[in-house]
Amino acid sequence: AQRVTQPEKLLSVFKGAPVELKCNYSYSGSPELFWYVQYSRQRLQLLLRHISRESIKGFTADLNKGETSFHLKKPFAQEEDSAMYYCAPNQAGTALIFGKGTTLSVSS
Amino acid sequence: DAGVTQSPTHLIKTRGQQVTLRCSPKSGHDTVSWYQQALGQGPQFIFQYYEEEERQRGNFPDRFSGHQFPNYSSELNVNALLLGDSALYLCASSFLLTRRDTEAFFGQGTRLTVV
Numbered sequence A: 001a002q003r004v005t006q007p008e009k010l011l012s013v014f015k016g017a018p019v020e021l022k023c024n025y026s027y028s029g030s031p032e033l034f035w036y037v038q039y040s041r042q043r044l045q046l047l048l049r050h051i052s053r054e055s056i057k058g059f060t061a062d063l064n065k066g067e068t069s070f071h072l073k074k075p076f077a078q079e080e081d082s083a084m085y086y087c088a089p090n091q092a093g094t095a096l097i098f099g100k101g102t103t104l105s106v107s108s
Numbered sequence B: 001d002a003g004v005t006q007s008p009t010h011l012i013k014t015r016g017q018q019v020t021l022r023c024s025p026k027s028g029h030d031t032v033s034w035y036q037q038a039l040g041q042g043p044q045f046i047f048q049y050y051e052e053e054e055r056q057r058g059n060f061p062d063r064f065s066g067h068q069f070p071n072y073s074s075e076l077n078v079n080a081l082l083l084g085d086s087a088l089y090l091c092a093s094s095f096l097l098t099r100r101d102t103e104a105f106f107g108q109g110t111r112l113t114v115v
Helices: none
Strands: A003-005 A010-014 A019-021 A024-026 A032-038 A045-049 A060-064 A069-074 A083-090 A102-107 B005-007 B010-013 B019-024 B029-038 B044-050 B053-057 B064-068 B074-078 B087-094 B110-114
Touching: A003 A019, A003 A083, A010 A019, A019 A102, A024 A069, A032 A060, A032 A069, A069 A083, B005 B087, B010 B019, B019 B087, B019 B110, B029 B074, B044 B064
Parallel strands: A010 A102, B010 B110
Antiparallel strands: A003 A024, A019 A069, A032 A045, A032 A083, A060 A069, A083 A102, B005 B019, B019 B074, B029 B044, B029 B087, B044 B053, B064 B074, B087 B110
16 A cells, blocks of 8 residues: 655754655655645645755755655755645656645744 | 636535535646645545546545546535535646656645534
């Protein structure tokens, strides 16, 4: 069965601190990995995807196929990063399956 | 392009009633997926429509049904509403198979309250 685990429901950090949001997945086949973000009063949107090897808003994500993890990282958190973050593996032709999400709260 | 639009934005229904939610996908997208998001939870996949057919379904009862029209817009129907059906219902559109990393675009959601 497909499963996504985001162990932290809430992650609170101070501005400028490093951030790591954990994601572990169990998925048949070789999915692509995505992180979606939902800012307050905004719709759910794509943050970054593994296949692009990109850094978005200072965030990067490392795929570890051996550990089936796709942790999201940022070296220096900003207050505007406060949001709900969802990890989602996906294969073409199938629907996104989301984890329960991690709320990131960045305070000054 | 208005992106993904959903209607209505808010809805209050009585237990036992039926409800229909609507979604217009992003221009050009051929696939619509529906999700239920309870308060404080992640989106739970309900089903996905492509070429007017349900091609994938999550763990939801038959009370949840849907439809996709030739213009790719979609409806979600829920019969015999329960209090537990109260949630934010999200619609997402994408391309099904044209690219491996199909980004899903989400609507703003319909907030359903069952009383």
